[in-house]
Amino acid sequence: MAMEPESLGTFLKSRRARVTPEDIGLRTYGSSRRVPGLRREELAQLAGVSVGYYTRLEQDQAGAASRQVLDALARILVLDPAETAHLHNLALRRAEPRMVRHQRQRLHPRVLALLEALGRNTPAVVLGRRGDVLAWNRTGHALTAEHIDFDAPQAPARRPSVPRMFFLDSHTRALHENWDELARIHVAYLRFTAGRYPTDRRLAELIGELVMRSDDFARLWATGDVADCTVGTMRMRHPTVGRVSVDYQVWLQPDIPDHRLEIYTANDEPSADALRLLADGQGSDRPDGQGSDRHLPEAVPSAAPR
Structure with missing residues (x-):
């Protein structure tokens, strides 16, 4: 079941409920309040629009909103850069987008070349827009999903999905000691991606599947949180090398x-030793000791569809 795309009005209501008058220095003079956050009229006045117009925005009946209005709302709602970008993405979305099933993503030659250049000493994974694994080197595979076939990313129908692994795979959940923190990040980033690609049927189906199959995902999705995902820390209890703490950083083309x-x-040094053990283990099947990334996917021409 495909998840219905989030609307501008739904996002505005969830963010309005999150901001209290005290957060933005608004005096309430002790009056009783029936809503946890800002009232519509308060937000409208602070943003410089009429209450009727803002109400239509929340009801998705106002048509296109100007960048100036959206920026004013973002400022009053204390949105961070990712949330502000998401707000603009939702505002640009057509009222009833036609969902399409995009072609499965394939690696760009530059990404593959960089992955190969990293070799086996630096764990690395290439992810597509929906969190599906497009490729990984041997050590990246051993660190993050050694219970899955290394060659799985080569077949589009078998590609591991990081969101599915996080919420539906017990091995992945047991691997991450800070699973709760990482799970929130995964859900918030999926919402951010859904705002950028509102017509992607495969993405909508993924979100719908996770809402139906995982109570944890459904609970986190209901918060409405939005975030980009570029850097962070993973604390792992690895079944082969024990405790490992690594930073991840994302490089975009x-x-x-x-x-x-x-x-x-x-x-830290124990984690560095653990990564070296993983790298050495992945290189043991090569007589030249140069690692074993020979099965990385073949790159496609740069003009190929993604």
Whole structure:
């Protein structure tokens, strides 16, 4: 079941409920309040629009909103850059977008070349816009999902999905000691992506599946939180090398922003030793000791559909 795209009005209501008058220095003179956040009339007045117009915005009946109005609302609602971008994305979305099933994503040659250049000493994974694994090097695979076939990303129908793994796979949940923190980030980033690609049927189906199959995902999705995902920390209890703490950082291709190269670096010396053990283990089947990334997917021409 595909999840219905989030509307501008739904997002505005969820963010309005989050902001209290005290958060923005608004005096209430002790009057009783029936809503937890700002009232519509308060937000409208502070943003410089009429109450009727703002009400129509929340009801998705106002048509296109200007950038100036959206920026004013973002300022009053104390939205961060990712939430502000999401607000603009929702405002630009057509009222009833036609959902399409986009072609499955394929690697750009530059991304593959960079992944190969990292070799086995630096764990790395390439993710598509929906969090599906497009490729990984041997150590990236061993660190994040050694219970899954290394060659799985080569077949589009078998590609591991990081969101599915996080919420539906017990091995992945047990791997991450800070699962709660990372789960919130995954859900918030999926919402951010859904705002950028409101007509992507595969993405809507993924979100709908997770809402139906995971109570944790449904609970986190209902918060309405939005966030980009570029850097962070993973604390892991790895079944092969024990406790590992790594930072992840995401590298984007300017012309293909939905292909994300995620690189992992150790936070301390024990974690560095653990990554070296993983790298050595992945290189043991090669007589030249150069690692075993020979099965990375073949790159496609840069003009190929993504």
